[in-house]
Amino acid sequence: xxxxxxxxxxxxxxxxxxxxxxxxxxxxxxxxxxxxxxxxxxxxxxxxxxxxxxxxxxxxxxxxxxxxxxxxxxxxxxxxxxxxxxxxxxxxxxxxxxxxxxxxxxxxxxxxxxxxxxxxxxxxxxxxxxxxxxxxxxxxxxxxxxxxxxxxxxxxxxxxxxxxxxxxxxxxxxxxxxxxxxxxxxxxx
Numbered sequence: 001x002x003x004x005x006x007x008x009x010x011x012x013x014x015x016x017x018x019x020x021x022x023x024x025x026x027x028x029x030x031x032x033x034x035x036x037x038x039x040x041x042x043x044x045x046x047x048x049x050x051x052x053x054x055x056x057x058x059x060x061x062x063x064x065x066x067x068x069x070x071x072x073x074x075x076x077x078x079x080x081x082x083x084x085x086x087x088x089x090x091x092x093x094x095x096x097x098x099x100x101x102x103x104x105x106x107x108x109x110x111x112x113x114x115x116x117x118x119x120x121x122x123x124x125x126x127x128x129x130x131x132x133x134x135x136x137x138x139x140x141x142x143x144x145x146x147x148x149x150x151x152x153x154x155x156x157x158x159x160x161x162x163x164x165x166x167x168x169x170x171x172x173x174x175x176x177x178x179x180x181x182x183x184x185x186x187x188x189x
Contacts, residue, residue, distance in 0.1 A: 020056055
């Protein structure tokens with residue numbers, strides 16, 4: 001049974017005390033709990049004073065055992081939220097993919113496939129950025145230097161050389177002179 005919450009000697013009803021404990025069990029801070037209480041019980045929480053937040057924090061601290069039990073229940077129930085399940089997210093992405101394909105929106109379908117890959121592999125993919133390079137104004141030496149820089153950058157981003165880089169899906173250009181468009185690589189978290 002929760003300890004009594006009172007302000008100015010006035011004890012709040014059991015319903016309010018239970019609601020505070022429930023919200024604290026959902027990891028809400030006292031300020032957010034107060035916002036909820038103002039909406040649900042406007043006659044009890046009329047003024048906007050910090051005194052309420054402080055009293056709510058004290059009440060939570062005095063009922064820490066009960067709050068911890070509610071938090072454990074809350075954490076166990078998280079998987080009941082459909083979007084928290086990887087399979088549900090993948091099924092919804094598949095629906096979006098087929099809807100985009102049906103409408104002929106290949107760009108959207110590609111983005112959805114990238115999101116599905118992120119979901120499975122945990123890797124963010126950026127396929128839409130390109131860097132245009134015009135090689136006509138460079139000398140042969142400058143082109144060779146740029147080629148070495150680009151290859152070195154690709155290898156460093158791939159974390160290896162040769163076959164290891166190819167296995168990771170990175171393709172090393174055989175010659176910068178052969179390329180007009182080189183995909184730029186971005187590393188985003």
